Amino acid sequence: MGTMEANDDVEIEKDLLEAYRLDKKGLLDLGEKAEFRAGQILYYEDHTPAGVYLLARGKALVRRYAPTAEGRQREEVKAAPSFLGLKNFISQEPYAASLLLTEDSLVYFFSRGAKADALLRQSLVAHVPSQGGKKKVPGR
Numbered sequence: 001m002g003t004m005e006a007n008d009d010v011e012i013e014k015d016l017l018e019a020y021r022l023d024k025k026g027l028l029d030l031g032e033k034a035e036f037r038a039g040q041i042l043y044y045e046d047h048t049p050a051g052v053y054l055l056a057r058g059k060a061l062v063r064r065y066a067p068t069a070e071g072r073q074r075e076e077v078k079a080a081p082s083f084l085g086l087k088n089f090i091s092q093e094p095y096a097a098s099l100l101l102t103e104d105s106l107v108y109f110f111s112r113g114a115k116a117d118a119l120l121r122q123s124l125v126a127h128v129p130s131q132g133g134k135k136k137v138p139g140r
Helices: 009-022 024-028 088-091 115-126
Strands: 034-036 041-043 049-059 060-062 074-079 083-084 097-100 105-111
Touching: 009 024, 009 083, 009 088, 024 049, 049 088, 060 083, 074 083
Parallel strands: none
Antiparallel strands: 034 105, 041 097, 049 083, 049 105, 060 074, 060 097
């Protein structure tokens, strides 16, 4: 999909969360629903993303196992609702961290292809400013 500007993924996630709040059922119908137990790993660092995850219920810990330049592991807590793996999915780069579910969780998966494209289209149409009457889509 090409390169994105630094804040494009943040804006797209905000737009997707807004779409989730406005049309929860319509958005969830695009994904595959799965329940996970606390302690399960949803994806691993350095693996190639196959889609986008929506944490609809629960909490997760994003953990980078490879040490940072300062020699520390990086950790970040994500709480529902949250889209996970979005930046890597859009950039088509391997995950920079692993995702460990810290609570029993309800997750929707939007696989690469029609489902993820439909999900992203909901955000991109609302997200991208008009230029000369045309919508500019990041990476296109």
